[in-house]
Amino acid sequence: MKYFILFGPPGAGKGTQASSMVEKYNLHHISTGELLRKEIAAGSELGLKAKSLIDAGSLVPDEIVEGMIESEFRSVKNVAGFLLDGFPRTTAQAEALDKMLAKTGEEVTAVVSIMIPDEMIKERIRHRASIEGRADDAKEETINNRIKTYHDKTEPLVGFYRNAGKYNEIDGVGTIDEVRSKICGLMDKF
Numbered sequence: 001m002k003y004f005i006l007f008g009p010p011g012a013g014k015g016t017q018a019s020s021m022v023e024k025y026n027l028h029h030i031s032t033g034e035l036l037r038k039e040i041a042a043g044s045e046l047g048l049k050a051k052s053l054i055d056a057g058s059l060v061p062d063e064i065v066e067g068m069i070e071s072e073f074r075s076v077k078n079v080a081g082f083l084l085d086g087f088p089r090t091t092a093q094a095e096a097l098d099k100m101l102a103k104t105g106e107e108v109t110a111v112v113s114i115m116i117p118d119e120m121i122k123e124r125i126r127h128r129a130s131i132e133g134r135a136d137d138a139k140e141e142t143i144n145n146r147i148k149t150y151h152d153k154t155e156p157l158v159g160f161y162r163n164a165g166k167y168n169e170i171d172g173v174g175t176i177d178e179v180r181s182k183i184c185g186l187m188d189k190f
């Protein structure tokens with residue numbers, strides 16, 4: 001199995017790009033953000049726990065998302081691999097992922113990082129707010145906290161995966177098609 005990580009700050013285009021990658025490479029897309037939003041919509045206990053944290057732009061506890069990932073790995077068959085979007089987001093999650101994969105003698109195939117400047121994060125999220133109505137896109141304060149959380153907790157993973165020789169970065173500024181072709185140029189190699 002291949003395990004690709006689509007990395008990048010909020011609004012970088014992870015979800016947008018993932019949809020075409022899953023078809024092209026026969027991958028199963030796992031967005032922890034989307035899974036959590038489904039739990040919230042279903043009114044589950046897990047969703048209730050996650051809601052206030054997501055609405056504040058903070059991360060939910062590592063164990064919650066690690067459990068979600070492991071159960072997707074176990075239940076999804078007949079694909080060439082997985083495309084992780086929004087996971088891992090902390091060094092602890094990256095270490096947990098390595099351990100999970102090591103159980104079956106597997107490892108992360110590659111990290112594809114989509115980078116955009118903070119100002120563009122805000123522009124793209126503002127634009128999406130008018131279309132999708134995501135609760136965590138609604139308030140400036142939440143968006144600022146998501147950006148801060150990204151820099152504080154998630155950006156250190158750039159070094160983590162660079163040290164592991166798995167980090168690949170592309171410039172996320174450009175049209176959706178331009179970014180897509182850069183990502184494919186990278187993923188074709190694996």
Ligand code: AP5
Binds near residue numbers: 055175
């Ligand atoms: P999550 O859902 O993962 O949100 P995020 O990381 O903040 O990322 P986004 O979904 O906002 O951005 P995206 O990169 O997918 O951009 P998109 O393609 O939509 O997480 C939400 C919350 O859940 C977190 O804050 C946290 O609380 C919790 N959570 C999730 N995972 C967790 C974890 N592992 N651990 C702990 N907590 C976790 O694009 C954005 C907009 O831009 C769209 O409108 C799109 O059409 C547009 N666009 C995209 N590309 C382009 C382009 N090239 N040019 C112009 N517009 C573009």
Ligand code: MG
Binds near residue numbers: 014031
């Ligand atoms: Mg997304």
